[in-house]
Amino acid sequence: MPQVIKHMQRLWRAVRRLKTAQVRRFKRWQKHPFGVPILFFIGAVAIGAALLLVLSETHTTTTFHPDTSYIAIVTHDGETETVPTNEPTVGALLKKMGIYVGVHDRVEPSPATSIQQDYFRVNVYRAVPVTITDGVSTYTAYSAAGTARSAVTEAGVQLYSEDQVTAQPAENLVTEDSLGEHITINRAVPITLNIYGVELPLRTHAATVDGLLQDRGVKLRSQDTVIPAGNTLITAGLQVFVNRKGTQIITQTQSIPAPVQSVTDNSLSFGTTAVRQQGSNGTEVLTYQANTVNGKVVSQTLLQTVVTVQPTPEVVAQGQAVTIPADKEAVMAEAGIAAGDYKYVDYIASHEGGWCPTKIQGTHDCPGYMSDSDVPSYGGYGIFQATPGSKMASAGSDWATSAVTQIRWATGYADARYGSWAGAYDHWTVNHNW
Secondary structure, eight states, X not given: OHHHHHHHHHHHHHHHHHHHHHHHHHHHHHHSTTHHHHHHHHHHHHHHHHHHHHHHHHOOOOOOOOOSSEEEEEEETTEEEEEEEOOSBXXXXXXXXXXXXXXXXXXXXXXXXXXXXXXXXXXXEOOEEEEEEETTEEEEEEEOOSSHHHHHHHTTOOOOTTOEEEEEEOSOHHHHOOSSEEEEEEOOEEEEEEETTEEEEEEEOOXXXXXXXXXXXXXXXXXXXXXXXXXXXXXXXOEEEEEOTTOOEEEEEEEEOOOEEEEEEEEEEXXXXXXXXXXXXXXXXXXXXXXXXXXXXXXXEEEEEEEEEOOBOEEEEEEEEOOOOHHHHHHHHHTTOOGGGHHHHHHHHHHHTTTOTTOBTTOOOOOSOOOGGGSOSSSOBTTTTBSSGGGGGGGOTTTTTOHHHHHHHHHHHHHHHHXXXXXXXXXXXXXXXX
8 A cells, every 4th residue: 555655646746747847848938039929820720620620520512623714625637635725616726726627627516616614525527529420410529518418519519409419438539539428419300380370380209290299298179180190200391280160279388497407426515516407498388269258358278288399407416425524523413413414514504604603794703702792682693693693592501602502502493493404404505594
């Protein structure tokens, strides 16, 4: 027992000596001209580190970089270049890179297209010689057109909407004098269809008169007569008459909108488009039987609808390539966006606020910080240009600066107004707003 007491006494004296030494050192620091500031700095750092540790343990927010510049992927002349750019359009980017585009070359998307998203793809197609066979005539032209019909049009050869154009790769460079395609034009035959006294110039590939009437949707009734006979072969300049005795006829001509034919292209960025063939409207003539009373038309009955000019479809390439920076994918994941919706969210965010949570409508910069009181009560604000920005407060108190909070708010908006992010994207591509 006495030994234990002695041991405890020695420990107590050691503790007192240590405390006395600490007090002396502290007093020496107090006397030092920079002692107190240094001690204060050390304490502040310690407190800050502790707070940071606590915050990091209780809340994690993914960070990312707003779009102040973009990455472009440019494919040309057999090579692909990946470059950062601040250029506003495709044409300006190609000029900056020193990439010459000839008059017959093709650029997709068009040079006027704005660059508003990361990993934006640009393709330059060089013109090559093509041969065009039009009956007994043969032409050689340079073209990088997106379709055979476009190549013929660019070569200055007149085409009618009913003419058929086919292409196949050149098989022999020496004999065909072509690096590209061999294009053949199959001309439609010009004839005149006289229906109830109304002359309608047409072009057709039908073999017989019956085939012509069927192709044009002419439905014969018991009172109708056809000259020449239905089995008559179609030849250039032929006149076909559909008659009905004792009938007063009224005609109406109207336009047929050009249909749009979409093709997908994995070499173009998602959301971008490129027109590969210009469309043209068609024409149809509606023929009515006039019903009269005392010489006045009181009603009319539709007899025939004849397409006189077939519409030419517009061919549009739809970009499908999706490349989203990892930092933005991480933010969308934290906001609860499904992976399948990343491309829709990224497209709208890129084109609305450039992925800048503090973007004020009408400005070009991205402020590093905005308090709630700094946000205007009018105009668009944030990544999705909410108007006013304060409406995003429903998604969180940090709405003025948090990308995650803004995306969560935008998800509710997209679902409520358009049914989904895909629906919001579809609306944006047509109306350029949401």
